[in-house]
Amino acid sequence: MNVKRGIGWVIGIAILALSAQAVAENVKVGVVQALSGPPAIVDFGESYLQGIEAALREYKAARPKHEVEIVTYNDEANPQRAVSLVQRLISNDRVSAVIGTVNAASVVAFSPILQQAQIPVLIGPSTATDITARFIAQKPSYVFRCSMVENHMIDAVLDWAIKRYKKIGLIHTTSGYGMFALAEIQKGMAQRNVQLVAVESGAPTVTDMTPQILKLKNAGVELLLVYHDSPELIYRAFQKVDYKPAVAASWGLSSKMTVNVIGKDAIEGAVMAQALDLNNAKAKGFDEMMTRALGDKYRWPVVAALGYDAMRIMLGAIDRAGANAARIRDALESTEGFAAVSGIPAKPFSATDHECVDPSQVFMGVWRGGRVVKLDN
Amino acid sequence: MIATDLVQVLLSGIALGSVYTLLAMGLFLTYATSRALNFGQGDFLALAAFLGMAGMLAGMPLIAVVIGVAICMAALGMLIERFAVRRIISRSKAGAAHLGWILSTLGFGMMLQNVIALAWGKSRYYSPPLFSSGEKQLVSLFGAGVFLEELAIGAAALVLAGTMYVLLYRSDWGRRVAAVSFDRHTAMLLGIDVKRTVMWSYVVMALLTGAAGLLVGPLSSIQSHMGMLFLLKAFAAISIGGFTNPAGLLIGGIAFGVIESLSNYVDSTFGDLYPFIIVLLFLIVRPMGLFGERKTDVR
Numbered sequence: 013m014n015v016k017r018g019i020g021w022v023i024g025i026a027i028l029a030l031s032a033q034a035v036a037e038n039v040k041v042g043v044v045q046a047l048s049g050p051p052a053i054v055d056f057g058e059s060y061l062q063g064i065e066a067a068l069r070e071y072k073a074a075r076p077k078h079e080v081e082i083v084t085y086n087d088e089a090n091p092q093r094a095v096s097l098v099q100r101l102i103s104n105d106r107v108s109a110v111i112g113t114v115n116a117a118s119v120v121a122f123s124p125i126l127q128q129a130q131i132p133v134l135i136g137p138s139t140a141t142d143i144t145a146r147f148i149a150q151k152p153s154y155v156f157r158c159s160m161v162e163n164h165m166i167d168a169v170l171d172w173a174i175k176r177y178k179k180i181g182l183i184h185t186t187s188g189y190g191m192f193a194l195a196e197i198q199k200g201m202a203q204r205n206v207q208l209v210a211v212e213s214g215a216p217t218v219t220d221m222t223p224q225i226l227k228l229k230n231a232g233v234e235l236l237l238v239y240h241d242s243p244e245l246i247y248r249a250f251q252k253v254d255y256k257p258a259v260a261a262s263w264g265l266s267s268k269m270t271v272n273v274i275g276k277d278a279i280e281g282a283v284m285a286q287a288l289d290l291n292n293a294k295a296k297g298f299d300e301m302m303t304r305a306l307g308d309k310y311r312w313p314v315v316a317a318l319g320y321d322a323m324r325i326m327l328g329a330i331d332r333a334g335a336n337a338a339r340i341r342d343a344l345e346s347t348e349g350f351a352a353v354s355g356i357p358a359k360p361f362s363a364t365d366h367e368c369v370d371p372s373q374v375f376m377g378v379w380r381g382g383r384v385v386k387l388d389n
Numbered sequence: 390m391i392a393t394d395l396v397q398v399l400l401s402g403i404a405l406g407s408v409y410t411l412l413a414m415g416l417f418l419t420y421a422t423s424r425a426l427n428f429g430q431g432d433f434l435a436l437a438a439f440l441g442m443a444g445m446l447a448g449m450p451l452i453a454v455v456i457g458v459a460i461c462m463a464a465l466g467m468l469i470e471r472f473a474v475r476r477i478i479s480r481s482k483a484g485a486a487h488l489g490w491i492l493s494t495l496g497f498g499m500m501l502q503n504v505i506a507l508a509w510g511k512s513r514y515y516s517p518p519l520f521s522s523g524e525k526q527l528v529s530l531f532g533a534g535v536f537l538e539e540l541a542i543g544a545a546a547l548v549l550a551g552t553m554y555v556l557l558y559r560s561d562w563g564r565r566v567a568a569v570s571f572d573r574h575t576a577m578l579l580g581i582d583v584k585r586t587v588m589w590s591y592v593v594m595a596l597l598t599g600a601a602g603l604l605v606g607p608l609s610s611i612q613s614h615m616g617m618l619f620l621l622k623a624f625a626a627i628s629i630g631g632f633t634n635p636a637g638l639l640i641g642g643i644a645f646g647v648i649e650s651l652s653n654y655v656d657s658t659f660g661d662l663y664p665f666i667i668v669l670l671f672l673i674v675r676p677m678g679l680f681g682e683r684k685t686d687v688r
Contacts, residue, residue, distance in 0.1 A: 051612045220405055223397075253397060
């Protein structure tokens with residue numbers, strides 16, 4: 013009898029051990045970000061990655077269900093390299109999911125590969141408007157995004173701008189991003205029955221923008237929409253031609269790197285689209301935690317917060333689904349009750365919407381005393 | 390275009406053109422002595438800008454910053470000549486291998502880029518003003534606002550081009566450079582220390598580039614990979630002025646800067662393209678540049 017009982021105990025313990033082993037899985041998540049290349053792009057890539065790593069640190073410290081590891085690659089903002097890295101993540105690293113990247117051309121290039129391989133991708137911080145829309149009709153779509161979306165930001169900026177200013181001008185970069193912003197802004201202005209009084213541009217490699225700013229001044233522009241990667245050159249030219257228009261911009265203007273190069277006083281009052289309200293207790297806590305952990309290297313609260321939230325959504329999905337890519341996709345889509353530090357809602361995605369930031373969560377931020385705070389309407 | 394605008398645009402162009410001039414003079418000098426162009430010269434400019442910024446932010450007096458940057462640049466000039474040019478040229482035979490210096494100078498420049506990225510990261514920076522701060526940075530010239538650094542870089546280009554002209558055509562060092570440039574073996578037979586002359590030409594190149602880097606820092610944002618663009622425009626300045634003397638390079642550099650500035654005023658969409666189209670058209674008409682010699686020098 014005792015022998016039988018002993019055998020029963022041994023079998024029971026073995027079953028328990030085996031089942032525990034079956035539940036805890038090793039899960040690899042590929043992260044592709046631009047960590048070298050044009051400084052404005054690198055700023056996005058590094059900040060988003062800071063958020064991802066912070067979320068993973070927290071997850072690991074909380075005795076997680078699964079062993080999650082990130083495999084990080086630098087795509088150098090180069091679409092060809094991004095595609096090759098994603099292929100490497102699929103074939104060599106055998107990742108269950110991918111997060112990345114900032115460059116829209118890279119995202120457009122590698123998303124179909126991940127869709128075909130049936131590996132979920134959480135895009136960020138790329139803002140190009142139609143990325144998830146390209147795949148949403150495919151059932152199921154493996155392409156999700158956790159980032160601001162360019163046309164949401166442009167709408168927020170234009171809604172704010174036309175109520176306050178009659179003469180609105182634009183300065184944009186001639187890169188793909190700048191030309192896209194130009195088209196979206198012109199479309200948005202036409203929809204609101206107003207027109208830009210002046211449009212100037214500068215190549216991404218420009219080193220002086222005095223001539224362009226002079227023309228904007230001559231056109232009497234009261235509010236300047238800035239969609240250029242080097243806003244500091246624009247502010248330098250303001251000084252030279254003795255011109256101080258109001259400035260509104262994409263979220264690129266909210267990086268602390270920008271205030272470092274433009275100066276706290278010069279940038280005071282500049283507004284931009286945002287999705288992180290630092291007056292909110294959770295956002296404030298996140299900001300303090302990141303400042304403590306990274307010091308000066310932490311430059312961009314909204315981008316880092318979106319990276320942090322993206323990784324937490326991913327980790328939540330992995331907790332529920334394990335290492336199986338298809339199940340992670342389903343778990344991402346069905347995420348509920350998510351407590352974000354940024355403006356992401358409790359249910360970030362649905363079968364028809366793979367954007368975690370909706371237009372309703374986008375608001376205007378403003379530089380006040382060296383910090384970006386929510387602009388009171 | 391109203392007169393004040395024209396002055397403003399011209400002054401901006403002259404300031405930019407002065408940077409190209411200083412770089413072009415460095416290219417000219419090293420090519421004259423070693424028949425090699427330093428493709429890493431743009432990265433010398435970037436390093437000088439970062440060193441200048443670091444010195445100013447550390448609260449060092451301007452003179453100490455200038456001396457510090459000059460010492461570093463001179464040392465780098467010697468290093469690149471010794472390890473990336475002299476060894477390659479002395480060991481190579483005629484033919485394709487003779488172009489090894491392209492890769493070695495480019496590689497040297499890339500190492501500098503990475504050193505900058507390691508020390509300061511890949512972000513962009515503004516160097517603090519060299520001469521004053523706040524509103525005092527600006528002076529009014531014919532009704533146009535000009536940064537003191539813009540005036541300084543214009544003056545530096547003018548003075549250094551003049552000095553270079555005098556040194557090249559009125560001094561023993563200039564005669565040695567001319568001899569080495571004409572034929573290094575003949576120069577050696579004449580008792581000229583060719584290695585030393587070449588090395589000093591690289592030191593002067595590095596000092597000229599250092600001056601440009603120090604002054605461009607507060608005018609434009611600086612970043613680890615900023616050099617190649619300036620270098621490309623310095624080549625354009627050479628194409629206009631001709632690869633012959635500092636006066637031509639000064640005129641070529643300023644002309645390119647002014648064309649660039651005017652292009653951005655007239656049509657900023659293709660503001661960076663028009664100057665290169667104009668240079669291409671100019672080269673069709675006058676391939677040797679403004680001051681270049683039409684025939685091969687057979688002295």
